[in-house]
Amino acid sequence: MAKCTLTGGGGFKAALVEIGPAESFMSEAGAMYRTSDNVDIQVTTRTRSSGGLFGGIKRMFASESFFLSEYRTTDRRGGEVGLAPTLPGDVALIQCRGHSSWVCTGGSYIGSSENLGLDTEFQGIGGMFSGESLSFLKVDGVGDLIVSAFGAIREIDVDGAFTVDTGHVVAFEDSLTYSLGKAGGSWLQSFLASEGITLNFSGRGKLYVQSHSPDQWGGTLGGLLPERKQ
Numbered sequence: 001m002a003k004c005t006l007t008g009g010g011g012f013k014a015a016l017v018e019i020g021p022a023e024s025f026m027s028e029a030g031a032m033y034r035t036s037d038n039v040d041i042q043v044t045t046r047t048r049s050s051g052g053l054f055g056g057i058k059r060m061f062a063s064e065s066f067f068l069s070e071y072r073t074t075d076r077r078g079g080e081v082g083l084a085p086t087l088p089g090d091v092a093l094i095q096c097r098g099h100s101s102w103v104c105t106g107g108s109y110i111g112s113s114e115n116l117g118l119d120t121e122f123q124g125i126g127g128m129f130s131g132e133s134l135s136f137l138k139v140d141g142v143g144d145l146i147v148s149a150f151g152a153i154r155e156i157d158v159d160g161a162f163t164v165d166t167g168h169v170v171a172f173e174d175s176l177t178y179s180l181g182k183a184g185g186s187w188l189q190s191f192l193a194s195e196g197i198t199l200n201f202s203g204r205g206k207l208y209v210q211s212h213s214p215d216q217w218g219g220t221l222g223g224l225l226p227e228r229k230q
Contacts, residue, residue: 002019002020006093015091019072019081027112028110033083040074041071042070043067043070091148095145098142103171104137104138105137112145114143116143148170150214158172158205161200164207165198169209175205176205178199
């Protein structure tokens with residue numbers, strides 16, 4: 001199985017994937033920034049759990065790319081691929097053990113081992129109000145999963161209940177369940193405190209969160225830009 005190592009530091013983390021002969025690795029299309037000369041890149045919409053055109057369309061609803069990139073070596077030598085997220089921030093390597101699946105929020109998926117399956121999990125009507133994408137990306141099997149965060153990423157062992165503001169969830173084990181809630185004692189208090197909807201997790205499992213919200217950052221930055229001339 002391909003070996004993954006995190007590189008870089010500060011707000012510019014990346015991942016280096018070492019691929020042996022007869023091995024492969026999948027990534028979000030456009031995540032590759034460097035590769036050795038003996039690595040072949042195939043563009044595909046197919047994964048183990050969800051393949052073809054329909055699989056690509058489902059990933060788009062999870063705020064992921066329609067396409068995936070698959071990397072293989074062209075000879076008997078090992079090769080390497082460098083992967084990085086679009087936004088600056090942290091990168092985490094999750095070692096999936098197979099006893100539970102992982103759920104990635106929209107845009108956090110970077111890459112995964114060839115024997116990990118990817119599928120899309122619809123959030124239901126609550127997804128329209130959660131501040132996250134309408135669908136999450138579900139990852140199952142045994143292997144390495146690479147996810148990215150905007151800002152710092154933190155791993156939290158949830159045992160009971162835990163609340164996260166929407167837009168700050170990166171990934172979590174599916175042993176955790178979640179429901180929508182409000183940050184304050186009432187919706188009015190939440191609004192006055194500039195807080196909104198939260199994801200209230202319960203159960204036992206690991207949760208990855210990011211310190212900053214790309215949507216909030218984009219909204220603030222957009223308001224500072226000059227008006228576009230027609």
